[in-house]
Amino acid sequence: MKRYSAFAIAREAMRHHQGWERAWAKRAPKKKYDVIIVGAGGHGLATAYYLGKNFGITNVAVLEKGWLGGGNTGRNTTIIRSNYLQDPSAAIYEKSRSLYETLSQDLNYNVMFSPRGVIMLAQTQHEIRGYQRTAHANSLQGVETEWIGPNRVKELCPIMNINGPRYPVLGGLWQARGGTARHDAVAWGYARACSDMGMDIIQKCEVTGVTREGGKVTGVETTQGHIGCDKLGMVVAGHASVLAEKAGFRLPIESVALQALVSEPIKPCMDIVVMANTVHGYLSQSDKGEMVIGGGTDGYNNYTQRGSFHHIEETVRALVETFPILSRLKMLRQWGGIVDVTGDRSPILSKTPVDGIFVNCGWGTGGFKAIPGSGWAMAELIAKGESPLTEEFSMFRFREGKFIDESVAAGVAH
Amino acid sequence: MLMLHCPYCGQDVDETDLHAGGEAHLKRFGPGSSDEDFESYLFVRKNPKGIHVERWRHAYGCGKWFLAARSTVTLEVFGTYAAQTKSPPADIQEKIRAVDPDWTWEGEA
Numbered sequence: 001m002k003r004y005s006a007f008a009i010a011r012e013a014m015r016h017h018q019g020w021e022r023a024w025a026k027r028a029p030k031k032k033y034d035v036i037i038v039g040a041g042g043h044g045l046a047t048a049y050y051l052g053k054n055f056g057i058t059n060v061a062v063l064e065k066g067w068l069g070g071g072n073t074g075r076n077t078t079i080i081r082s083n084y085l086q087d088p089s090a091a092i093y094e095k096s097r098s099l100y101e102t103l104s105q106d107l108n109y110n111v112m113f114s115p116r117g118v119i120m121l122a123q124t125q126h127e128i129r130g131y132q133r134t135a136h137a138n139s140l141q142g143v144e145t146e147w148i149g150p151n152r153v154k155e156l157c158p159i160m161n162i163n164g165p166r167y168p169v170l171g172g173l174w175q176a177r178g179g180t181a182r183h184d185a186v187a188w189g190y191a192r193a194c195s196d197m198g199m200d201i202i203q204k205c206e207v208t209g210v211t212r213e214g215g216k217v218t219g220v221e222t223t224q225g226h227i228g229c230d231k232l233g234m235v236v237a238g239h240a241s242v243l244a245e246k247a248g249f250r251l252p253i254e255s256v257a258l259q260a261l262v263s264e265p266i267k268p269c270m271d272i273v274v275m276a277n278t279v280h281g282y283l284s285q286s287d288k289g290e291m292v293i294g295g296g297t298d299g300y301n302n303y304t305q306r307g308s309f310h311h312i313e314e315t316v317r318a319l320v321e322t323f324p325i326l327s328r329l330k331m332l333r334q335w336g337g338i339v340d341v342t343g344d345r346s347p348i349l350s351k352t353p354v355d356g357i358f359v360n361c362g363w364g365t366g367g368f369k370a371i372p373g374s375g376w377a378m379a380e381l382i383a384k385g386e387s388p389l390t391e392e393f394s395m396f397r398f399r400e401g402k403f404i405d406e407s408v409a410a411g412v413a414h
Numbered sequence: 415m416l417m418l419h420c421p422y423c424g425q426d427v428d429e430t431d432l433h434a435g436g437e438a439h440l441k442r443f444g445p446g447s448s449d450e451d452f453e454s455y456l457f458v459r460k461n462p463k464g465i466h467v468e469r470w471r472h473a474y475g476c477g478k479w480f481l482a483a484r485s486t487v488t489l490e491v492f493g494t495y496a497a498q499t500k501s502p503p504a505d506i507q508e509k510i511r512a513v514d515p516d517w518t519w520e521g522e523a
């Protein structure tokens with residue numbers, strides 16, 4: 001792999017940009033791999049990357065039924081934060097956030113991580129208490145967050161109306177080291193690094209069955225034929241239940257649609273990320289100038305990647321009160337993705353009833369921020385059979401009642 | 415927008431008047447049951463990509479729970495019926511099989 005650098009740009013400029021390589025190789029599947037990862041989104045590719053980087057396992061294939069990064073990786077609102085209440089969540093999300101800080105250098109690919117700061121607004125008395133509690137928990141966990149008052153919120157985000165009649169801003173939970181990154185670049189950067197280690201990324205290859213022998217996985221049936229493997233990682237987000245069914249077990253997961261939308265581009269007016277959980281809306285401004293807005297999930301099971309219009313209406317209606325500047329903006333695009341939601345709104349990184357199959361799912365409405373940490377932990381789980389970061393996130397925790405009940409992961413705002 | 419027929423009121427109702435309640439016809443387990451049974455009843459779901467038989471509440475209407483058969487892929491609704499029913503009525507099952515011949519009812523007859 002030729003490294004990207006300022007020198008490379010100058011060199012290519014001199015020769016009409018004829019020397020750029022494909023970012024990742026297009027290869028046909030081999031007969032057998034040590035590890036197959038199903039799902040070439042951020043989490044799947046990150047898992048493959050850290051399998052190679054941290055554990056030297058490079059005989060790996062990443063299978064993707066559509067195109068690389070075309071699922072929720074390409075559909076989210078790119079928010080990165082780690083201000084969670086419970087210790088296991090704080091550990092994995094903070095690991096993830098810290099990996100994001102050096103990800104561009106690590107991958108030699110600019111993921112445009114922008115630690116611009118994330119604020120979660122408190123607009124009710126309950127939220128004040130909740131976020132103050134989270135701020136205290138975070139200081140014990142070594143996650144840098146602070147509780148700030150309404151005037152400081154106004155300073156950080158001047159376009160906000162903090163005196164709204166219905167939803168006044170009473171303060172907020174501020175994480176200065178949170179921010180955003182370029183979502184496609186995260187998938188592309190990992191894919192390029194995986195391909196460079198000799199891993200095969202195979203797109204348009206749908207898994208149609210999972211072959212097993214004596215309770216152990218032996219491979220997968222795909223639209224490109226049978227591919228053998230010793231270990232199988234299922235990292236398919238919204239379709240986790242569908243794939244698990246093929247492997248003969250069920251998950252505590254329900255798939256619902258989550259929507260987002262962007263406005264026409266405007267001049268820079270907001271340089272932080274704002275989340276307003278009471279009204280189910282979150283907002284940031286992209287580098288292109290579009291206001292990126294995320295909304296709430298639909299309440300019913302859905303695989304259509306389309307959501308209901310009234311959720312968009314609710315989100316925008318509520319945000320307009322807090323951000324009057326938005327009221328005259330035209331919206332450019334709206335889209336939906338299918339998110340996999342668990343009973344306690346926390347993810348599953350776990351062994352499964354089938355020997356050799358590992359599952360990484362249930363990130364629900366907030367998976368993007370977790371990509372590097374999730375891949376790091378999942379790789380360790382697959383390579384060693386256990387990982388300190390995934391211990392609490394077993395799929396069997398529901399049986400034992402050991403929930404990871406996240407007050408700030410309300411199944412909506414991520 | 416999803417529209418469902420409330421079998422109690424006899425009205426066609428907008429999604430905004432309804433509250434989704436998840437998978438229907440779950441087998442319930444009481445005190446003394448095993449951890450596995452409680453887990454399957456409380457948390458584990460079929461979550462199918464295809465025909466989903468599910469609970470809905472006419473929240474901003476009569477307030478009653480009813481059941482519906484719907485495709486999670488096309489959002490086509492095959493019919494709604496009263497919550498006191500143990501399995502989807504024959505005419506709804508027939509409509510489902512017209513679209514998906516492989517579909518079989520796994521619950522009680």
